[in-house]
Amino acid sequence: MRVIDKFKMFSIGPLVPSAFSDGNDPKDKSFGCELFDKSEKNYHQWLDSRPEGSVVYVSFGSLAVLKKEQEIEILRGLLESERPFLWTRRKGEDEGKKKNLEYDDVIIDEKLGLIVPWCSQMEVLCHKSIGCFVTHCGWNSTMESLVSGVPIVGYPQFSDQTTNAKMLEEVWGIGVRAKEVEGIVKREELKRCLGILMENGEKGEEIKRNVKKWRILALGAVKIGGSSHDNLKKFIEGL
Template identity: 40%
Template sequence: MRSNHVLVIPSPSQGHVIPLMDAAQRFARKGLKVTFVNTEHTHKRVINACSQKDYLSDMMQMVAIPDGMEPWEDRNDIGQLTETMFRIIAWDGSQKLHIKGIKTIIVLAGQTGVMAVFNELPVNDQMFQLSTNMPPMDPNQFLWACMGDPVTRKKMFAIGLEGTVAAGAADCIICNSAVELEPETFTLFPKILPIGPLLENNGKTKQTGHFWNEDSSCVTWLDQQPFCSVIYVAFGSLTMINQHQFEELALGLDLINRPFLWVVRPGMSGSIDHIYPNGFMDRIGTRGKIVSWAPQQEVLNHPSVACFMSHCGWNSTMEGVSNGVPFLCWPHSFDQFLDATYICDFWKTGLRLNKDDTGIVTREEIKNKVEQLFRNDKIKQNALNLKERVKEGNSSSKNLRNFVDWVKKGQDNAPENNNSQTSS
């Protein structure tokens, strides 16, 4: 008799831990026993931020392993952390390969089309397009090109290539997406099984895997705001903003004169906390709410939220799509530029915030784009339509059932992708 046991090992970053935790909970609810493995550092942060342990299923246990770094080394160095983590996983994996029956499953936490970058590497820095139904790609905005220094960029490029090789050898690849969102991608990559959007507020479980404690007081504040009036501002777990840009953003929110909920994450400016413009806190009064971390699912599902000013990380993108919320797109790195292109040019559910010649998104640009979005009923309707199309398509639910059945039965052939019947 098979044990139906799944070992889940995310990359040690919040953008990977949260969606894989959501996927693991879904596996557990469908009868798979799950062991979720974090690094010791990440494990402590997740457990400390999870105030109610009963969010975790009886079918799921959490364990910790070393990340390969010394206590004094900087775990904000993504290149170094990922490289050492890969060495740990590779060593453990080499031992597990001797166990009969172990299958390897790759989970893509980011935008699915990014995988094409490593399968179709460009020979120069010119824009290119894999298909007329996919966004154009700029090599200068690829994962490795967005990292801060040449050493880190080289590490990330090598890690990306290793990941592509691993994906090619995997028994199955699953991802946090839906065929209704990017049908052409799944035509080009039929081996990938979309089971998303994950992280949707379906009421079955509360989101776990956060590195910071959620401030639920913002939900009470939202309850007091008018319908569809609040600008929600959040830039994920890794985005860094310098003091000048921080001030422009604050002054832009001040100029708009509308209610806003702003997540100012600890460490968003590095080792020194941001300083708000003179008189800013007094001027905004109760019109603005600032928190260090928010329960984003609940926020985006709240009727008072009108739009989402976002870095366009894929998790945030999927949460916004699942709740039918229009976007104000402010991509910073990784796959966020491609995500913003989907939002603005393909789904037409948001507007871009553009930088000036000095690389700053000015207060005037913020004010103008917010006002444009509030006047644009077409974008609002597109966002609601996309939410319903993903919900009604139901292809991901079928894919998830097929995946769980495949694991339980121990079949050799990977589950089929239910995407042939869907068009954009």
């Protein structure tokens, strides 16, 4: 007997807004709750003003806090890549409310990028302007990116994130993992990863095809008659 049968375990997921269950893209893509208050800045309007697939979204979740040296490397890499970016940066929340963010000798104008203390991640990932997601590869972020059809630059920090990064790069083929040098992802490495996902090279196109495939499979699982939907019914019936 399999362990999963012995303990009556059911695989359910991905967890997505219920409006996705019909397989369509609804206007409301939020879960209805947030861990932190969203930014006072109108990042929706900022995203609306950017071309389709042009924006790099950066977020390291609700727990991970990057070293200052790492933040500087990421910031420099984003600016040198010359791609618009939206960065959810919880640390220094007051800075996120200023029109410009001064970081050492760098001032970020909103024309180049936007840094906010928090945002509705599902809404952002589903926005047409998002081209890729730089993430710590937490399970929620990984699944939300997969459901939204957004390629990933993985930079895991701890726990299951390393395994998730390996899965998304080597098994699912929906992204690339950024390589560290002495514990830091350098700006050149970030630019390399962004180039793979945001340009029309052979590897990038393959990743985009894989992202579309897995998005369809994930949404199919939560639709009526899908594997996740059926497993949830079995679980409820067994209570």
